[in-house]
Amino acid sequence: MRTGIRTLMMAGAVVCLLLIAYADEGTASFYKSPYLPSACYGYEDVAGFWIAAASNATWNNGKICGQKFWVKCTGGANLAPNPCYSGGIVVTVVDYCPKCRATLNLSLLAFSVIADFDAGRVKIYYEKYPMLK
Template sequence: MIAAASNAIYANGAACGRRYSVRCTGATNAGVPQPCKGTSVVVTIVDLCPSPGCQATLDLSQEAFAAIADLNAGKIKIDYTQV
């Protein structure tokens, strides 16, 4: 399970290899009103999600996203903590 981190977390590569527990907290759009599965996933930061294209704190791999939310949601609100 992997993710890319925004500039705020990435810290010029210092975040590579760090692990975060991520949990879906809610929807960000009207497409899937309740996307969360009620689970969490631990991801390892492996890349930078560069600005301005990156609109997220963490960009989860498809596998990691599917573990915590409906893939059709596309974007979700999350809580995350370093582990």
């Protein structure tokens, strides 16, 4: 019986570590169209307007291409008062932004769901979607 409990506890610990590995905090900004061509898919429009470009911190030699993330604004990165809107958005990474200061650079439409444009850059919580909760 003790072996079964230990196995269950170990499995639970592994699941918790996986959840942590796919969740992080960072910053988001926005970029304007044209969204094509993209670094991941060229001229193929695979995700519409709910998209993001990855910075050097998240690009990982393109391995992030096509991955979906749930993104939520958690606060201002600048002096803009109350930049966040409630809720979050699921975006697909389709591009690379090597010069971006933000972790994720969201399309205009995606950014408008989570934050005020006047903020320019906001703090975010993001995790791989679908979440394993």
